Amino acid sequence: xxxxxxxxxxxxxxxxxxxxxxxxxxxxxxxxxxxxxxxxxxxxxxxxxxxxxxxxxxxxxxxxxxxxxxxxxxxxxxxxxxxxxxxxxxxxxxxxxxxxxxxxxxxxxxxxxxxxxxxxxxxxxxxxxxxxxxxxxxxxxxxxxxxxx
Numbered sequence: 001x002x003x004x005x006x007x008x009x010x011x012x013x014x015x016x017x018x019x020x021x022x023x024x025x026x027x028x029x030x031x032x033x034x035x036x037x038x039x040x041x042x043x044x045x046x047x048x049x050x051x052x053x054x055x056x057x058x059x060x061x062x063x064x065x066x067x068x069x070x071x072x073x074x075x076x077x078x079x080x081x082x083x084x085x086x087x088x089x090x091x092x093x094x095x096x097x098x099x100x101x102x103x104x105x106x107x108x109x110x111x112x113x114x115x116x117x118x119x120x121x122x123x124x125x126x127x128x129x130x131x132x133x134x135x136x137x138x139x140x141x142x143x144x145x146x147x148x149x
Contacts, residue, residue, distance in 0.1 A: 006045055006095045006104070011053040021058040029100040034058050040125055043097040044071055049090035057084050060126045061098065062118065069096060069145040070110065070118040072126075077135030088143050096145060105145035115142045 012019040021034050025043045033039040040061040048055050062070045071094075073085040088094065092107040110118050119142060123129050133140050 005047055005052075005091075005093065006054055008047065009053050011048070011051065011055060013055070013057070018057065022056045025058060025097065030098070038126065042069070044084060045095035045097070046084045046087035047091040047093070049086045055084060055087060057082070060122070062122045062125055063098075064121065067147045069098075069105070070122060071143050071145065072119075072122050072129060073141040073143070074129055074132040077132035079136055079138065081138070081141060085141055085143075093148075094143075094145055104148045106148050107143050107145055110142040110144050114144070118142050118144060 012022065017036060021036050022043055024032055025034070025041070030041065030043075034041045037058050037060045041058055042061045044057045044059050046055050046057070047053070059071050062072065064070075071084075071088075073081050075082040088107050089109070094105045094107050096103060096105060119129070122142070129140070
């Protein structure tokens with residue numbers, strides 16, 4: 001799917017705190033800490049799996065320093081995946097805002113050793129991920145974002 005797909009209509013999250021965090025990030029270029037995901041954060045853009053609309057989600061910033069990122073579908077250890085996981089599985093492309101930089105990415109779900117390596121990187125930034133995994137029976141998905149531009 002071409003990156004022009006992200007020119008689709010943006011539909012803010014129906015959950016107020018998420019929509020407010022996205023607005024804060026975009027207004028400040030990520031300079032203010034998030035009340036939801038702390039000081040190291042990014043905004044993930046996905047395409048709605050049913051609507052095709054742009055959806056934006058504030059997430060913990062997990063990066064490898066070489067241009068790749070991972071997004072962790074923890075939803076705080078809830079029994080179900082966050083909606084953006086379904087969006088990425090249906091449309092494996094993303095746009096990510098890190099500070100003032102906005103880039104497009106190809107997305108794949110990590111497994112095995114790759115997932116374990118990204119999980120350790122994620123826990124070093126946000127230690128509660130281990131608690132979230134312990135709180136749910138599902139295997140929390142990890143998606144790797146590779147730059148396309």
